[in-house]
Amino acid sequence: MAAAQQPAFLRTIFHVDMDAFFVSVEELYDPSLKGKAVVVGGQRDERGVVSAASYEARKFGVHSAMPLRTAAKQCPHAIFVDGHPERYRECSEKVYKVLGSFTPQVEMASIDEAYLDMTGTERLHGPPLRAAHNLHQRMKAETGLNCSVGIGSSRLIAKVSSGQAKPNGVLWILPGEEAKFLSPLDVREIPGVGKVMESHLHALGIKKVGDLAKLEEGELEERFGKWGLALAGKARGEDAGGWFDSEVAAEHDAKSISHEHTYNEDTADQPQLESTLMRLSEMVGRRLRESNFHARTVQLKLRYKDFTTITRAHTLPNPTQLDTEIFEHIRALFRKNWKKGIQVRLLGVHASSFTTQSSQIDLLEGGRQQRWKDALTAADKLRDKFGESSVGLASGLRGSFRERTHENPAGLPGKGKAK
DNA sequence: TCTGGGGTCCTAGGACCC
DNA sequence: TCTGGGGTCCTAGGACCC
Numbered sequence: 001m002a003a004a005q006q007p008a009f010l011r012t013i014f015h016v017d018m019d020a021f022f023v024s025v026e027e028l029y030d031p032s033l034k035g036k037a038v039v040v041g042g043q044r045d046e047r048g049v050v051s052a053a054s055y056e057a058r059k060f061g062v063h064s065a066m067p068l069r070t071a072a073k074q075c076p077h078a079i080f081v082d083g084h085p086e087r088y089r090e091c092s093e094k095v096y097k098v099l100g101s102f103t104p105q106v107e108m109a110s111i112d113e114a115y116l117d118m119t120g121t122e123r124l125h126g127p128p129l130r131a132a133h134n135l136h137q138r139m140k141a142e143t144g145l146n147c148s149v150g151i152g153s154s155r156l157i158a159k160v161s162s163g164q165a166k167p168n169g170v171l172w173i174l175p176g177e178e179a180k181f182l183s184p185l186d187v188r189e190i191p192g193v194g195k196v197m198e199s200h201l202h203a204l205g206i207k208k209v210g211d212l213a214k215l216e217e218g219e220l221e222e223r224f225g226k227w228g229l230a231l232a233g234k235a236r237g238e239d240a241g242g243w244f245d246s247e248v249a250a251e252h253d254a255k256s257i258s259h260e261h262t263y264n265e266d267t268a269d270q271p272q273l274e275s276t277l278m279r280l281s282e283m284v285g286r287r288l289r290e291s292n293f294h295a296r297t298v299q300l301k302l303r304y305k306d307f308t309t310i311t312r313a314h315t316l317p318n319p320t321q322l323d324t325e326i327f328e329h330i331r332a333l334f335r336k337n338w339k340k341g342i343q344v345r346l347l348g349v350h351a352s353s354f355t356t357q358s359s360q361i362d363l364l365e366g367g368r369q370q371r372w373k374d375a376l377t378a379a380d381k382l383r384d385k386f387g388e389s390s391v392g393l394a395s396g397l398r399g400s401f402r403e404r405t406h407e408n409p410a411g412l413p414g415k416g417k418a419k
Numbered sequence: 420t421c422t423g424g425g426g427t428c429c430t431a432g433g434a435c436c437c
Numbered sequence: 438t439c440t441g442g443g444g445t446c447c448t449a450g451g452a453c454c455c
Contacts, residue, residue, distance in 0.1 A: 021455095041423080048423050051455090064455080070420045110426090110455050194453050226429080227452095242428070252427095260424060297447085307422075313448055346423090
């Protein structure tokens with residue numbers, strides 16, 4: 001019973017969503033962008049998609065995930081800006097600090113949105129609307145950024161209402177009014193309903209959340225499985241199952257780490273492709289070491305010119321966090337699965353099935369691995385100090401890496417011959 | 420339209436074990 | 438003799454989110 005999964009007490013959840021976050025951060029660095037059509041994510045002629053668009057640009061139909069070239073056609077006068085992830089992370093931390101001063105129960109759901117469990121904070125902050133308006137003001141004063149706040153009795157209601165409050169607004173859905181609030185909205189507004197689910201529902205004549213709520217739970221389950229059942233609960237405003245059901249600010253460990261690269265121009269040049277895999281393996285290995293994870297499974301992702309995409313995984317007998325080991329397996333997967341001569345658009349390296357320690361390695365192996373780990377940790381530190389380009393096991397693109405790749409196929413550090 | 424990069428979760432089939 | 442089934446691990450692919 002979905003209803004039985006609801007907590008016995010009434011919760012007050014805030015969902016705080018920053019308005020056009022990337023664009024707003026760029027405006028802090030360059031105020032002349034204010035009020036203009038701005039597209040963040042790359043230049044107008046580049047391969048890539050829109051990360052964020054200003055409200056002015058949205059008037060011309062530009063939205064995130066749209067190809068940059070399409071955006072340029074729809075809104076020729078837009079200003080195109082490269083993204084600056086460090087800036088966004090920095091601002092996100094400021095946002096987190098402001099939220100944390102209202103309650104310790106803060107969970108960043110992504111770089112620009114958070115859930116707050118404000119249950120029982122009335123004596124400190126007053127009723128929800130007052131708390132939300134204070135928060136809203138403080139956010140502007142301390143970060144220079146606008147946000148919208150949705151308030152509800154579940155994460156779902158809070159999330160959907162912050163969406164309805166945009167831009168720069170606050171919306172509180174009173175307990176008991178959940179179904180009434182959702183009913184006139186498009187099914188697409190429900191988190192988890194994407195393009196595919198939407199068209200399935202449309203095919204059944206279901207356009208609004210209200211149509212969904214009228215349907216038998218059993219029918220939804222029969223048609224869409226576990227998902228359909230959750231959907232029935234969502235139509236009533238319940239956090240039906242999965243992540244939505246978890247407590248706000250519960251700890252979640254990362255489940256996977258990955259890096260991928262799309263070429264500006266497709267290529268079938270093996271040394272170039274393998275050098276990219278080396279670089280991606282290094283990036284993944286580095287992140288594993290930073291979080292002290294060892295991965296049991298490594299996965300190659302390969303996208304051809306025609307966009308057909310395959311993934312090939314390999315599970316290791318001993319978990320690893322070493323660049324060279326990751327690369328060794330990734331390269332083997334690549335050589336086994338790449339159709340030689342066919343142009344490649346994207347490569348990716350993915351690590352998962354984490355353990356906190358590398359399990360059971362014999363002493364000799366262990367000693368060798370420890371020396372590797374020391375060498376790599378030293379390299380990580382150098383990179384922190386002098387930048388990404390200062391240390392390369394076999395990194396870089398084109399020309400310069402080619403010789404290195406040939407003479408040092410395993411990308412081994414230090415002097416002497418590989419092998 | 421010509422389609423990024425980083426994630427999470429789900430499904431489904433096959434292997435293997437009991 | 439004929440016919441089981443559950444559980445877990447692994448892999449591949451896909452929907453979805455920001």
